Amino acid sequence: MIRQGLRKTRSRIGLVAGAVAALLAGGTMVAANAQAAAGCRVTYAVGAQWPGGFTANVQVTNLGDAIDGWRLGWTFVPGQQVTQAWNASVTASGTAVTATNASWNARIATGASVSFGFNGSWSGNNPEPASFTLNGTVCTGSVDPTTQPTSQPTTQPTTASPSPSTSSTPRPVDAAATVAAMQPGWNLGNTLDAIPDETAWGNPMTTQAMLRHVRSMGYKSIRIPVTWSNHHGAAPDYAIDAAWMARVKQIVDWSLAEDLYVLLNLHHDSWQWINTYPTDRTTVMARYTKLWTQIATTFRDYSPRLTLESINEPQFSGTSGDEQNYQVLAELNAEFHRIVRGSGGGNATRLLVLPTLYTNAEQGRLDALNAELTQLGDRNIAATVHFYGYWPFSVNIAGGLRYDATVEADLVGTFDRVKASFVDRGIPVIVGEWALLDWDHNRLGIIERGEFLKFIEAVGYHARIRNLTTMLWDAGQFLNRNTLQQRDQGVHDMMAASWTTRSGTASSDQVYLSKSGSITAKTLTLNLNGLSFQGLYQGNTALANGADYTVSGTTLTLTAAALTRLAGNRAYGVNATLQARFSAGVPWQIQVISSDPPTQSAASGSTTLLTIPTQFKGDQLATMESKYADGTNAGPANWTSYKHFWEHFRPDYAANTITLHPEFFAEVNDGVVNLTFHFWSGAQLTYRITKSGTTVTGTTA
Structure with missing residues (x-):
């Protein structure tokens, strides 16, 4: 589509493997007790931080022998603590923190990883933990045998192993x-x-x-x-x-x-x-x-x-x-x-x-x-x-x-x-x-x-x-390679x-409220994906089941009282973000948004560009339909009335405009075309354009 630390460890393992192979070939290997290897690597990432709080994700990679049941330990500085965790049980004794596996992610095969996340609080500063231990083994990013052989080979290899990039002898591959x-x-x-x-x-x-x-x-x-x-x-x-x-x-x-x-x-x-x-x-x-x-x-x-x-x-x-x-x-x-x-x-x-x-x-x-x-x-x-x-x-x-x-x-x-x-x-x-x-x-x-x-x-x-x-095809749309940060941490x-489990979702991640009208209860359908619903949160605060929300089967209902509180002064746009938490996976974010019906006004332009003034009023554009006066589909891709977002039309929320582009007009006949703009709140606007040669005018319907 158009679109160091470990090197020494691998070299050392390569030398051991080369020695074993050479000795076996010569028949001079003395029997030794089997060795169990332990080693781990931990990636600790703070996805979001705000005054007094933060969200972190922890990925644990097992570099040693497979384990069944794990405990990850680390030390926080005074003032740091875990307030809510998922995909693991987290306990603390003073500044010492221990995360224990859930029932479904206890086993970590060699080279495999598990992840868990948590919300935390902090005061003073919020540094990354200095080190981690997995089942008592310090996670250094390398592998060390937990037991030593009772006897050593009677001879040593006479040649060094190849570099990590090469292999001097072809080996069968298990595809x-x-x-x-x-x-x-x-x-x-x-x-x-x-x-x-x-x-x-x-x-x-x-x-x-x-x-x-x-x-x-x-x-x-x-x-x-x-x-x-x-x-x-x-x-x-x-x-x-x-x-x-x-x-x-x-x-x-x-x-x-x-x-x-x-x-x-x-x-x-x-x-x-x-x-x-x-x-x-x-x-x-x-x-x-x-x-x-x-x-x-x-x-x-x-x-x-x-x-x-x-x-x-x-x-x-x-x-x-x-x-x-x-x-x-x-x-x-x-x-x-x-x-x-x-x-x-x-x-x-x-x-x-x-x-x-x-x-x-x-x-x-x-x-x-x-x-x-x-x-x-x-x-x-x-x-x-x-x-x-x-x-x-x-x-x-x-x-x-x-x-x-x-x-x-x-x-x-x-x-x-x-x-x-x-x-x-x-x-x-x-x-x-x-x-x-x-x-x-x-x-x-x-x-x-x-x-x-x-x-x-x-x-x-x-x-x-x-x-x-x-x-994953990543041409820069996921990882920002200049900063080495995710464009959207939640997507990652x-x-x-x-890769390891399911996450719960819902019918939408948006709840739209009228800025100027009365606020009523809103419902979403939960997609449990085999999980159980654990609760609804705003940051570290659990919303009250019954007073703030109810769950009946897979129907989540947010009460009018809770939405009124969450909407605050009801400024246009996102007023609050909630988390629906499930028994596994990542929480599902729900944005509480205040909006009023969008409005548009007259415009004139050409087939090179028509800019339609649009007051979005907290709403967001979902798609656009295009039909001639007789009801037939207008414009490119005329097998559908719904046009191609961005190629044919684009919103600009900062400029309060929607633009129609040459790719759209290239296949529009002269005369009247009725446009219907669909917004994510459910609002719709009908707008009429008239094309004559290269001249285009537009009016509200």
Whole structure:
């Protein structure tokens, strides 16, 4: 899509492994007692802080042997304390704090993580704890044996182990285990795949500190999309620029040093030149072969934690249809397989990743890739597809406003097809990219936040129960790579929780109240997702069941008295934020918003831009309909009356305007067009525009 500390530990473990292998080969190993290893890493992040209070998330990664039952201990400074926790039970004795597992997250496998969160209070200052202990072991980010062998090897290895990035001897790969260990994954999007260079699409230069931060966020793997077409010489050698290869290698090395699995590919080459393969086979195949030969040679002896993907989102021009598309993709995938396997070394058994046509999960695409895999007869291969959700919801068109039954059915159907086609046949699957197409920090409001959170929660759950590894497409819309902070911490928290458990949600994350009218009780439907409702909170304060809210089945009712208190002076916009807490997962935020019906006024402009003055009065725009006077759909995408948010129309809340853009007018006939603006409060405004050539005028209806 266009879109240090541990190094010594790994070296030491590599030396031990090398010694054991050498001694076993020589038959000189003396029996020793089995060693149990203990080690852990803790990431403590304050998501929000205010005078006297804060919210924190704690992620615990077990680096040693699997444990069943855990206690995490740390020390606060005087004045710090936990007031409310979720996903763990937290107790304190003075400044000593202990978090104990919940019943459902007691077991932590080797390399696995659990997370819990809490609200806290503080006075004076609110520093991060200096250290943590897991079941009595200090979490240093390294692994130490808890018992020593009763005897030592009678000989020592005569050669040092290879560096963490390389492996001198090919080792068999358990493809399913490798793909499982890569969950969850993250894409270094719009970076090495950017055209023409790394920073061309707005992201900063990648650093090892940034990759370390990605690992601390809980990711186990990184997909490094690389566009090679601007970084190699002419035929017949197509020699890759030495500086570019060195940069790719550096980022791969850094990623491996941070304990991340790596997936490396050919990315936008797919539409820049590989797509012409059907009509220019000789040239394209020669270029493809030369590039993969150089890449395979460069990474031949790297760790098996490096995996290779043949082509990103393969697509072709000049074919007769899908059957020929399948055929030419199979030829390219087979050539990739031949080159990498034939280069020997670690590549002889390295996990290879092959895409479907377009990296799409339609059944025909899945069946075609299955036929390829049968033909190759290689067990060290994974399949990959991409998932950006039900398209109208992913871009907000055709009324696709909510995560509803249609969106859910598309998600479940996609993942079910992938599971049945590959996972059930012993072929692991990497969902190499996932997100919603138009979720973007630069274009807020296209996708309503609560609806996106429900999508995130569902993707995590449905992928997890089907053993699919997911790799988030992040082109900068999730992690701000300049500050190493989340664009929206709540979005990341929901995502991270979905890797191990479910979270409760609700029919909406907004409750609209009339600023000037009377306030009445409001209801929301709780989506329990197998959990139990634990209570409603404002900050650290529990609202009173009965007086402030009631719950009947899955219906949560906020009383008029509570809403009146929460609305305060009823200023336009968000007056209060509540948390619905459940027995697991992250709390569901509910914003209490005061608004009045929006108003608009007359405007004049052109087909280049029409700016409609709009007083939003605390409300937010959801979508826009466009119809001619006779009731037929007007404008682009005329199969629906609902137009494409942002591409065709955009709100500007600071400027109090809604603008209509050339992309909208390009397909609007002269005459009268009736627009209906839908707002999240439920309010609607009808506005009439008249187009004559390039001149456009607008009036309220």
